Amino acid sequence: MSSAEKSFPVSWDQFHRDARALAWRLSSQRAEWKAIVCITRGGLVPAAIIARELGTRLIETVCVASYHEYTSQGELKVLKEINPALLADGGEGILIVDDLTDTGKTAGIVRAMLPKAHFATVYAKPKGRPLVDTFITEVSQDTWIYFPWDLGLSFQAPIGKETAG
């Protein structure tokens, strides 16, 4: 499925803990966020967890699509823009949330819409890292992160070979 050399599978439990850790970190940076802008679709899941932890009720989406067939990045398309009411004063006090930043292209496009907003992701790869203000875990650029909503239970072959007798 992926051409990346390494894989980093994330369970629901781990994702919940990492998203909650991100909420803890964000709570120490600002008492109250005016709104959360989540980058669909991946940002919807951490945004729900963070909004619950921080008590944020105003949630907006920006709909960006880039990866096709899961692992190759195509042209970035903004399918839905941010409500203009939130764009005033460059987005000061607004929290942008995504599941991860990889090349940083998605983050770059959304940052340009809200230059003063705070950008948070659960995971980051080195190329995207400079575009993110707060994240929890960094993985190498040649690692593909498998999110729990893309995974299912399946048989795993044993690590060692079976011995006769």
Ligand SMILES: O=P(O)(O)OC[C@H]1O[C@H](OP(=O)(O)OP(=O)(O)O)[C@H](O)[C@@H]1O
């Ligand atoms: O840093 P980048 O190289 O731009 O990649 C990161 C983006 O790619 C994925 O979204 P994708 O466009 O695949 O859509 P999805 O969230 O709907 O899965 C991921 O959720 C990030 O938004």
Ligand code: HPA
């Ligand atoms: O490592 C990744 N995992 C899942 N989706 C992604 N979109 C860009 N990079 C990734």
Ligand SMILES: [Mg+2]
């Ligand atoms: Mg996404």
